[in-house]
Amino acid sequence: MAIAPPRVLTVAGSDSGGGAGIQADLKTMLALGVHGMSVLCAVTAQNSLGVQGYWELPPEAVEAQLDSVLSDIGAQAVKTGMLASTALVEVVAARLARHGAPVVVDPVGVSKHGDRLLAEEAVDAVRQVLLPVAEVVTPNLWEVELLTGVKVESERDQRRAAEAVKAFGPRWVLVKGGHLPDAPVDLLYDGEEMHTFTAPRHDNRHTHGTGCTLASAIASRLALGDTVPEAVAAAKEYVTGALAAGFPLGAGIGPVDHGWRMRTL
Template sequence: MSAPPRVLTVAGSDSGGGAGIQADLKTMLALGVHGMSVLTAVTAQNSLGVQGAWELPVEAVRAQYRSVVDDIGVQAVKTGMLASAELVEAVAELLAGTGAPVVVDPVGVSKHGDALLAASALDSMRTKLLPLATVATPNLDEVAQLAGVRIESEDGMRRAAAAVLAYGPRWALIKGGHLPGEAVDLLTDGAEEHWLRAPRHDNRHTHGTGCTLASAIAAHLAKGRPVPEAVAAAKEYVTGAIASGFPLGAGIGPVDHGWALGRSR
């Protein structure tokens, strides 16, 4: 039997299982690709927030990456939590020599408002990592953090996309989930636009949406789908996961990564 497409996530661990590496691997399994991981940080995290975070040494990140890529190979890479400038720059150097599509989720703040990216790492994110991205997937808070552009309505999303594209990614997916009304995202490469709309589900259990969406895009890119198709399919998957999100602990529960497998709880 042949191996399924292989996708590598370079991200932090969420001990509560709703976001980070755990969400990435669940998403990849659900979408029929083989998920692999490079751990960049360990967090103590649950439904109430992040109680602690410990960055891994750069040499440990490099060793994990080389171990996987040199032996197994990858068809797509997704990056998530890269807490420091040193990690951002090391991962960018590794990605530059890999030659696979890269989905950059510029994780800056957790669902609970906890900072996950040092201010000193922002410039490295802008100048080293984003230029390597096939698709960058910032939400509106991350656009403000990276580019200083604050958007409070759908009309401003083109401006947000232009600000992100100025850093060099091939495509920018501006996630408008924080806006009222429909859940609307804008995918653009500066020439063509794709507006992706989905109903907003009345469900507060949305932990892990950003990680899940970026991993789903990477999974579909690994299958050979063009960027607009990959993003549209990923949006459909994450919308279903949000609709099926479930309570866990005393705070915000996770999206349901297994919804598309038809399993019941």
Template sequence: MNRPPARVLTVAGSDSGGGAGIQADLKTMLALGAHGMSVVTAVTAQNSLGVHGTWDLPQGAVRAQFRAVVDDIGVQAVKTGMLGSAALAGTVADLLTGLDVPVVVDPVGTSKHGDALLRGDAPDVVRRRLLPLATVATPNLDEVTRLTGITVTDQEGMRAAADAVLACGPRWVLVKGGHLPDAEQYAECADLLSDGRTERWYHAPRYPNRHTHGTGCTLASALATCLAQGHDVPTAVGLAKSYVTGAIAAGFPLGAGIGPVDHGWQARSLRTG
């Protein structure tokens, strides 16, 4: 009998354009050898030009999806993404409380085009109730500001950002530096991983590719997959960073706006190599 692969659950919104959200998460998990499962929190009408509408699912539907998966199939890691409202963020926090597996919290606040995906009091619920449950939180610099009030203007400021997010309760934080002001001046994109005692910087080339839709979702779901496969946090971050860097380099135009990263870049490289 074949043994099942690592089982990873994404709790996030659906991107009808296929570049981010649930769709990006499941593609990433498959590409990295895991069995991906989903709890859909919201449906978006979305394409390469932006988000044209969002509809939250009822809290009961979110609970039912979660229980159906966890109580029967089981999970080895969870990744959270778009949660939409304070009510849904609280529901997800309730469901994750007491679940003894790694949890990666991607505190998604806006889309690549600046559309709000975390509304009203939801950031406060994420800060108070969800971040304390996180094995790793993966905010970009805009999300750091939304959660802590800190504005980061250079790489040195990422240390203060990490400390501020850690004060909210996650065991580790990965502060992503891709949105630094004047980012073009940096030949590399640097992310900072910290648990408050040790820190590690991860550097990758900065590619001149505008087709980067889904980078945050992809990194967080890759990280959750690597944790489910038994890697420790620093190793898992390195593997996830390597995967998303390749996906960014291979990103392709789709529609009239910002195209997605290529989640299947490794398989395509093998076929053409």
């Protein structure tokens, strides 16, 4: 009888275009050798040009999905993405705190196209109830500013930004520097240790799903037994390849290629 692989749960929104959200998470988990499971929090109408609308699920539906999966199958790691509202943030945070598996929080605020995916009034709930249960939180520069008010304009600002996010209670903070004007550097910080990760910047506009993919890759590697620094390093290597292989889709920004390793064999 085959042995089940490590199990990773994504709690996020659906991307009807298939490049980000739940769809990107499950593709990443399959590519990295874990069994992906999903709790759907919101449905988006979304394509390569942007998000045309989204609809939240009722909190009781999200809670029922969480209880169904975690009570029977369990998870070695969890990734959260688009949670949309205060009520959903609170339900998810409370249930994950009881489960105890490491949680990777991608604090999704806006889409790649600038469409808001988190209600303004829900930002405080992310700070107060979701970040304290996080093993790792992975904000980009816009999300750092949304959460802390710290504006990162250079690599020197990243340490101050990481400290500001760390004050809300996550064990590790990964401040992503992909939007910095110079060579992109990601800073990982736990209050004492500081690790930096660099990668080449690829001349490819098809980057949809990058943040979802990175957070899911980190969760997958944690489930496989990596330490947090090891998981981030492995996830960065996977995402860098996916970015390099990003492909056009529709009339706008295409997705990263989650299956790039299969196509390079």
